[in-house]
Amino acid sequence: MALSLLVFAVCLLIFGGMIAILLLSGTPRYRTEPHHLLALFDKALEDRVDEGEWNAIIDYPIRHDDYLDSIRRRARQLMEEHGRHWRKAQGRPLLDSTGREELAALRRHLAAHADLQERKRNES
Template identity: 65%
Template sequence: MALYLLVFGVCLLVMGAVLLVLMNAGTPRYRTEPKDLIALFDKALESKVSETEWNALIGYPIRHDEYLDNVRRRASHLMDTHGRRWQIAQGKPLLNQEGYAELKALRDHLAAHTALRQR
């Protein structure tokens, strides 16, 4: 009987600890920051970004910063109008020449805005 109570007590303690940890653990959140978009744009300009990586950042809204969400929407629009997704697998550029120039300008604008915001 003592062994039964010992095993029951240990199991109860372990389940209680797990329940306590699960109740106190928050939902993980990912916040897209300007440095994340700048890094993505740099990789896209170097033709080193995958379609999955592009869609992971550009495909989801940024709710905590309206300016960043506008940049994200502009990048999404660039992909819709100038994108060449089918050529990524061949190592060719993600965007055509006009899209490349617009993405570079968008990246430079975001970098300048971020630098001003940090001052």
């Protein structure tokens, strides 16, 4: 009888602890920042990005920053217009030459905007 009470108490303690941890821990959040997009664009321009990584970042909406979301949507549109997912499987770049040029321009624009925002933040 004592052994069954001890087992019950230990199980109750373990389950109670697990429930407490789950209730007190917050939901993890992924927050896309400009440096994430810049790194992704760099990888895409150097042909080091795969489809999964591209889709994980580009297909995930950015709700905290409208400007970044517009950049993300533009990159997604570039992929729809100038990219084919099967190209990477054949060892070719994800985007054709026109798409790569437009992505490079988009990357320069985002880098300039990020630098400007950083300078404003440092001045304040």
